[in-house]
Amino acid sequence: MKFRSSISQAFMVLALSDATLGLPVVDLLTSVHQGSLEGNGTFYGFNNVPYAEPPLGELRFRVPIPKISINRTVNDGSTTRICPQASGAWFGLSVPFLFETLTGQPPPSGPAPPSGPDPRESEDCLYLNVKSPRKVFDNNLSNLPVLVWIHGGGFTMGYKDQFDPTGLMAQGMSNGKNGFVYVGINYRLGLFGFPPKGPSFRDWDVATNAGLYDQRLALLWVQKNIHKFGGNPNQVTVMGESAGGSSIAAQLTAFYGIDGEAPFNRAVIQSPAIRPATDATVYAGVYQQFSSAAGVSSMDQARDLTTTQLQSLNSAIVANSSFGHFTFGPNVDGLFFPDELVRSLSSRRVDSSVDVIVAYNLNEGLLFTDPRVTDNTGFKNYFAGLMPSIPASKINQLATTVYPEDFSGAQPYTTQIQRLVLAVAESLIHCNAFATDLGYNNQTRSYKFSVWPGVHSADTSYTFYNGQPVDNFGFPINATIAQHFQKWWVDYTTLGEGSGSSITEIPIYTSQAKILNITDTGNFVVRDPAAGARCRFWIDGLYN
Ligand SMILES: *[C@@H]1O[C@H](CO)[C@@H](O)[C@H](O)[C@H]1NC(C)=O
Ligand SMILES: *[C@@H]1O[C@H](CO)[C@@H](O)[C@H](O)[C@H]1NC(C)=O
Numbered sequence: 001m002k003f004r005s006s007i008s009q010a011f012m013v014l015a016l017s018d019a020t021l022g023l024p025v026v027d028l029l030t031s032v033h034q035g036s037l038e039g040n041g042t043f044y045g046f047n048n049v050p051y052a053e054p055p056l057g058e059l060r061f062r063v064p065i066p067k068i069s070i071n072r073t074v075n076d077g078s079t080t081r082i083c084p085q086a087s088g089a090w091f092g093l094s095v096p097f098l099f100e101t102l103t104g105q106p107p108p109s110g111p112a113p114p115s116g117p118d119p120r121e122s123e124d125c126l127y128l129n130v131k132s133p134r135k136v137f138d139n140n141l142s143n144l145p146v147l148v149w150i151h152g153g154g155f156t157m158g159y160k161d162q163f164d165p166t167g168l169m170a171q172g173m174s175n176g177k178n179g180f181v182y183v184g185i186n187y188r189l190g191l192f193g194f195p196p197k198g199p200s201f202r203d204w205d206v207a208t209n210a211g212l213y214d215q216r217l218a219l220l221w222v223q224k225n226i227h228k229f230g231g232n233p234n235q236v237t238v239m240g241e242s243a244g245g246s247s248i249a250a251q252l253t254a255f256y257g258i259d260g261e262a263p264f265n266r267a268v269i270q271s272p273a274i275r276p277a278t279d280a281t282v283y284a285g286v287y288q289q290f291s292s293a294a295g296v297s298s299m300d301q302a303r304d305l306t307t308t309q310l311q312s313l314n315s316a317i318v319a320n321s322s323f324g325h326f327t328f329g330p331n332v333d334g335l336f337f338p339d340e341l342v343r344s345l346s347s348r349r350v351d352s353s354v355d356v357i358v359a360y361n362l363n364e365g366l367l368f369t370d371p372r373v374t375d376n377t378g379f380k381n382y383f384a385g386l387m388p389s390i391p392a393s394k395i396n397q398l399a400t401t402v403y404p405e406d407f408s409g410a411q412p413y414t415t416q417i418q419r420l421v422l423a424v425a426e427s428l429i430h431c432n433a434f435a436t437d438l439g440y441n442n443q444t445r446s447y448k449f450s451v452w453p454g455v456h457s458a459d460t461s462y463t464f465y466n467g468q469p470v471d472n473f474g475f476p477i478n479a480t481i482a483q484h485f486q487k488w489w490v491d492y493t494t495l496g497e498g499s500g501s502s503i504t505e506i507p508i509y510t511s512q513a514k515i516l517n518i519t520d521t522g523n524f525v526v527r528d529p530a531a532g533a534r535c536r537f538w539i540d541g542l543y544n
């Protein structure tokens with residue numbers, strides 16, 4: 001009886017919305033979602049769909065649990081929630097440095113940054129957006145391929161609505177093609193997503209990688225529910241940049257990398273960025289810092305603080321991070337994040353059943369470089385701050401053997417600051433990409449995005465190209481390159497490696513370390529400069 005009445009309720013909902021607006025309604029049983037027309041009427045957006053119970057109260061700092069509580073009021077998606085955000089104060093130095101280096105000018109003055117938290121921020125933030133081609137509902141299409149985007153932002157910033165997929169969707173539906181279903185997800189960030197654990201026994205079930213478990217739950221939600229939005233759970237591509245890229249690598253190495261375990265089929269890992277050497281010692285330091293600032297003696301006690309209190313602690317601690325990192329982020333837990341990412345990857349503890357594309361950009365280092373470094377002591381201090389658990393002997397090795405202070409032209413740098421820029425790029429990003437190639441027996445496809453200026457995250461404006469003339473830094477976008485770049489992602493999502501897929505323009509890495517160098521004057525197959533002794537240090541030498 002109960003069953004029958006909920007069915008008839010669902011029909012009432014459908015009939016009502018059809019009659020009033022003609023907009024589709026998807027019934028997930030625990031919640032009911034109405035789409036809205038987006039992309040100039042070409043697709044429906046089902047926005048702010050909950051995939052977990054709100055991680056509040058006793059659920060704070062824990063592994064998320066699936067949505068079980070029931071709310072059958074039709075959700076039109078109009079209330080946007082994003083996770084609490086926080087950013088490093090060092091951007092105040094690195095961003096001007098980036099612009100001065102590239103243009104000889106200070107950064108263009110943009111609008112003043114908003115004061116105080118974004119009103120959309122909420123601790124209750126485990127939501128995702130689904131965008132389905134209009135034909136799914138208007139013509140009853142089903143089983144379309146799925147593209148899931150995991151945003152970046154240093155594990156302390158970013159959100160599901162940050163980038164508009166209209167251009168990608170349009171490319172997917174061009175020439176009468178059916179397109180694909182797009183999903184953008186939120187996951188907990190900063191202190192909320194990567195809470196440190198104290199020694200108190202009450203802290204036994206603090207999940208220091210909760211944010212990665214959020215991503216996994218969202219991906220499992222896709223497996224279970226995406227067919228209701230016209231998607232095929234057996235054809236899921238996951239794509240992400242920066243922290244989103246390293247998140248995907250973490251999903252592939254979770255639980256020591258069991259084949260078939262990652263709930264997706266293909267991955268596009270762009271500029272995978274992660275702080276090296278984030279072991280239990282480092283995270284114990286983060287706990288000390290948090291507990292003394294918060295005045296608590298366990299994370300269990302911190303469950304009694306208000307969101308506002310935690311948000312301001314999160315902001316203050318992340319702002320105070322030393323150059324190049326954000327304090328909170330993935331840390332070795334022996335389970336979901338079993339080991340340092342480069343070690344898990346390079347020793348092939350990965351889900352090898354997934355097809356992988358991995359990439360980095362031309363000028364990754366600038367955004368994370370401390371422009372005040374003028375000598376060898378400054379160089380060493382940068383890395384001592386980034387990796388507090390690494391002994392001085394290793395930092396010395398870094399400064400003498402790996403990146404010797406030799407500006408004669410024998411090294412790929414001729415000034416002190418170029419030396420730092422390269423070491424930063426390799427340690428935070430390039431070598432993670434190389435470790436991914438190694439993890440997949442060199443069967444990856446790899447590229448380097450060298451379109452000027454190729455700074456960290458500039459490629460995201462190409463992935464989400466919507467005709468805008470400039471990227472998120474204000475540098476010009478080459479429309480020809482952007483459209484071709486999007487074609488790769490659309491083809492990979494919809495055709496994979498199959499016939500007619502343009503993705504095969506990107507070569508298989510092989511033991512020759514082949515990558516496609518994407519430049520302003522064309523694409524060239526070259527040898528990966530990351531495949532060498534310096535990255536071997538970041539992958540093995542640092543930890544042995
Ligand atoms: C929106 O669609 C209309 C009608 O198809 C078209 O004329 C217009 O150019 C489109 N606008 C954009 C921004 O694509
Ligand atoms: C139930 O969902 C509706 C629509 O999304 C929302 O406005 C309302 O606040 C929700 N109620 C509860 C108790 O969460």
Ligand SMILES: *[C@@H]1O[C@H](CO)[C@@H](O)[C@H](O)[C@H]1NC(C)=O
Binds near residue numbers: 140142
């Ligand atoms: C839509 O497709 C489903 C399965 O593909 C089918 O069962 C259903 O009858 C179709 N509905 C309409 C209105 O064509």
Ligand SMILES: *[C@@H]1O[C@H](CO)[C@@H](O)[C@H](O)[C@H]1NC(C)=O
Binds near residue numbers: 289293316317320
């Ligand atoms: C900021 O960092 C410095 C140096 O690491 C430390 O001494 C200070 O306590 C920190 N402040 C906060 C609010 O965490």
Ligand SMILES: *[C@@H]1O[C@H](CO)[C@@H](O)[C@H](O)[C@H]1NC(C)=O
Binds near residue numbers: 441442511512
């Ligand atoms: C993968 O490529 C790298 C770089 O060329 C090489 O050092 C390594 O031996 C290769 N591994 C395998 C399994 O072919």
Ligand SMILES: *[C@@H]1O[C@H](CO)[C@@H](O)[C@H](O)[C@H]1NC(C)=O
Binds near residue numbers: 362517518520526529
């Ligand atoms: C890739 O292209 C860029 C831009 O033209 C160039 O600076 C760089 O040296 C090239 N990289 C490789 C490895 O050839």
Ligand SMILES: *[C@@H]1O[C@H](CO)[C@@H](O)[C@H](O)[C@H]1NC(C)=O
Binds near residue numbers: 478479480519521522
């Ligand atoms: C854009 O890229 C294409 C393809 O590499 C190139 O032919 C063209 O000259 C570029 N346009 C500009 C304005 O740089």
